[in-house]
Amino acid sequence: xxxxxxxxxFSWCLVIAESGYASQARPSPCPADPGRxxxxxxxxxxxxxxxxxxxxxxxxxxxxxxAADGERPDPGLTVVVDSNGRYYSGNAPGWSAVIxxxxxxxxxxxxxxxxxxxxxxxxxxxxLDLFIDGRDNLHVRDGSYRWSxxxxxxxxxxxxxxxxxxxxxxxxxxxxxxSALTSDGLVSPGYYFRVADSTGxxxxxxxxxxxxxxxxxxxxxxxxxxxSFWAGPEQGVANVPYVLEEWGLDxxxxxxxxxxxxxxxxxxPIEHAPRVTQVHVDRGGLLYVVVWRPTxxxxxxxxxxxxxxxxxxxxxxxxxxxxxxxxxELVLEVxxxxxxxxxxxDRYVTSEARDFLPLGMFRGSLRGYRYKENEAGLPYVEIxxxxxxARE
Numbered sequence: 001x002x003x004x005x006x007x008x009x010f011s012w013c014l015v016i017a018e019s020g021y022a023s024q025a026r027p028s029p030c031p032a033d034p035g036r037x038x039x040x041x042x043x044x045x046x047x048x049x050x051x052x053x054x055x056x057x058x059x060x061x062x063x064x065x066x067a068a069d070g071e072r073p074d075p076g077l078t079v080v081v082d083s084n085g086r087y088y089s090g091n092a093p094g095w096s097a098v099i100x101x102x103x104x105x106x107x108x109x110x111x112x113x114x115x116x117x118x119x120x121x122x123x124x125x126x127x128l129d130l131f132i133d134g135r136d137n138l139h140v141r142d143g144s145y146r147w148s149x150x151x152x153x154x155x156x157x158x159x160x161x162x163x164x165x166x167x168x169x170x171x172x173x174x175x176x177x178x179s180a181l182t183s184d185g186l187v188s189p190g191y192y193f194r195v196a197d198s199t200g201x202x203x204x205x206x207x208x209x210x211x212x213x214x215x216x217x218x219x220x221x222x223x224x225x226x227x228s229f230w231a232g233p234e235q236g237v238a239n240v241p242y243v244l245e246e247w248g249l250d251x252x253x254x255x256x257x258x259x260x261x262x263x264x265x266x267x268x269p270i271e272h273a274p275r276v277t278q279v280h281v282d283r284g285g286l287l288y289v290v291v292w293r294p295t296x297x298x299x300x301x302x303x304x305x306x307x308x309x310x311x312x313x314x315x316x317x318x319x320x321x322x323x324x325x326x327x328x329e330l331v332l333e334v335x336x337x338x339x340x341x342x343x344x345x346d347r348y349v350t351s352e353a354r355d356f357l358p359l360g361m362f363r364g365s366l367r368g369y370r371y372k373e374n375e376a377g378l379p380y381v382e383i384x385x386x387x388x389x390a391r392e
Contacts, residue, residue, distance in 0.1 A: 043256040044340035053344040053388040062383035075381040096124035120156035134176025141167035162200025173223040206251030224364035232276035291331040298327035325351040
């Protein structure tokens with residue numbers, strides 16, 4: 001379990017789970033006044049200033065809990081929430097292809113899905129990716145790359161088999177009308193983004209990749225509803241600056257925020273370069289960003305491992321993974337996109353951040369969830385909320 005949780009958090013930092021709407025009030029930013037708004041089309045540089053706030057993830061008191069007698073699935077590692085505060089969860093160990101439903105207080109309601117090829121059934125191969133659209137329909141991509149859609153009453157609506165729709169965590173979002181926006185670059189080489197309609201057909205592609213005919217690395221994206229979304233830098237490409245862009249769904253680049261910070265600059269191997277691993281925007285315009293960066297000790301250790309590579313010992317890999325995490329950092333930042341103001345920038349050792357970082361954030365909200373175990377070893381999901389607190 002320790003290795004699984006560490007792997008999920010690391011994967012979470014490298015790429016999403018896209019999550020659903022949540023109808024809770026957003027904590028007041030610090031400071032509250034967004035100031036002058038960024039003009040459309042403008043590039044704003046955000047320097048290495050001292051931000052006024054720090055980030056806290058606070059418990060809300062809501063938990064989705066497993067039953068000791070095994071009468072229901074544990075909540076699982078993937079959770080989304082609809083506009084009524086109802087939670088859907090999946091990927092519970094031992095409950096392949098099962099989706100569970102919980103009310104807004106965390107009480108278990110029912111389960112549906114299950115393994116099979118019939119209507120409403122899901123493939124047990126691989127995991128499930130869950131998304132909520134603007135109508136509270138649940139979109140599920142299973143391990144066979146099939147998309148199934150369920151109504152808010154869990155009624156099976158349709159199934160779509162389409163590689164065009166993407167589905168990779170953090171590079172796919174479901175739009176208000178059920179269309180899929182993807183930035184994985186696998187189907188539309190030469191473009192950063194594509195949109196597939198609810199039938200799986202390619203509807204549009206935009207954001208041409210300058211100077212290259214192919215783009216296969218993907219960009220982390222986030223959509224809070226409406227006509228635009230935010231995108232982080234492309235992954236796995238040398239000398240990519242720390243740039244955050246707001247794009248319209250019509251293909252126009254609306255705003256650009258460029259972070260100019262010394263700790264992001266890199267002239268070493270691309271596989272060790274700092275990278276923006278997650279972006280998440282709420283409906284009020286606050287942008288939460290996670291940046292992974294290595295230490296010099298990490299780079300030296302990786303180079304040593306490459307030179308001495310030999311037979312693989314899985315137990316040694318587990319221990320090594322934790323040791324290497326202690327040599328990397330996560331930088332968490334919150335930017336007010338309305339004014340281009342850096343509100344918070346906090347740095348943590350990756351292995352320490354694992355205990356408090358959410359596995360995912362809910363669409364358009366500053367709430368997210370953590371997957372934990374109680375003293376008896378029973379798993380539960382804890383709903384948390386990002387709060388900005390004034391620095392003392």
